[in-house]
Amino acid sequence: MKLSRITAYSSALVLGAVLALTGAGAAGAAQSAAAVDYVALGDSYSSGVGSGGYDSASGDCKRTPRAYPQLWAASHAPSSFAFTACSGALTGDVTASQLAPLNAGTDLVSITIGGNDAGFSDVMTTCVLQSEATCLNRVATARGFVDSTLPGRLDAVYTAIRSKAPSARVVVLGYPRFYKLSGNCIAGLSEAERSAINSASDYLNAATAKRAADHGFTFVDVAPNFSGHEICSGSEWLHSLDLLNIGESYHPTQQGQSGGYLPAFTSAA
Known part of the structure; x- marks a missing residue:
């Protein structure tokens, strides 16, 4: 007992x-x-172009509270948050004007970059306005740039980030495929053009993932999150060509940021 x-x-x-x-x-x-100190870098896919509600103070950078970095910060309350992503940014723009908030105390960094360097805006303009053959040739040129030039540009950005934030977890996010093949679009680009554009997006993502891994960064593929929500899916999380808001064409909608990019980033942050 x-x-x-x-x-x-x-x-x-x-x-x-x-x-x-x-x-x-x-x-x-x-x-x-x-206690996380978080800095969000990158281009329009990180600033939130396409999701609306832009902060007028951000000017042409078009940053918005609806972008995934802001959504993550709102739900996780980091001790500090700096948002320098900017619409239209090239790799050189990141190194020239976005890295100031980084320091030895930075814990977390997110970035989307490379699409503008590869000329995806020009690819889409060419494909919409010109022949299928011209479109496919322009896509091939973009793929050639991804092979020859983009890796060095990404290396420069990633090296600069690591130099300024030596202890940070750096999450590099990719780009979605634009089109659902054999979808419900009855006009516009041909199926061959849509397939080539999707393939080029995959090609860009693969090159970016390789450079990120070589720098010890985490690459996150967002394409699976957008599956079933591409253009021509009937449940789009991406804007198609929008003649009234041309700059928002082929960018994630508000749902694309919250349902596509946010969970992808959260899984790796």
């Missing part, structure tokens, strides 16, 4: 210690999450 009481008492002590440690661990985890 006495042994049972001692055993029960000891078990209670152990249980109490475990609960105390668990509570302390949870509190520590919460404190750690709150």
Whole structure:
């Protein structure tokens, strides 16, 4: 009887210690999450072009609270958050004007970059306005640039980020495929053009993933999140050609940011 009481008492002590440690661990985890210093870099896919509600103070950069970096910061309450992503940014623009908030205390960095360097805006303009053959040739030129020139430009950006934020977790996000093949679009680009554009997006993502991995960064493919929500899907999370808001064409909608990019980033942050 006495042994049972001692055993029960000891078990209670152990249980109490475990609960105390668990509570302390949870509190520590919460404190750690709150202590994150986060910097969001990149182009229009990170600034939030296409999702509306732009901050007038950001001017032509068109940053918005509906972009995935802002959504993540709103739900995770980092101790500091700097948002320097800008519409139209090239790799050189990131190194020239977006890296100031980075420092030795930066814990987390996100970035989308490379699409403008590869000329995807010109690719889409060419494909919409010119012949299928001209479109396919322009796509091939973009793929050639991804092979020959983009890796060096990405290296320069990634090296600069690591130099300024040596301890940060850097999450590099890719680009979605634009089109659902054999979808419900009855006009516009040919199926061959849509397939070539999708393939070029995959090609860009693969090259970006390789450079990110070589720098010890985490690459996140967002294409699976957009599956079933491409242009021609009937449930689009991407703008098609919009003549009234031409700059928003082929960019994620508000749902694309919250349902496509946000969970992709959150999984890796």
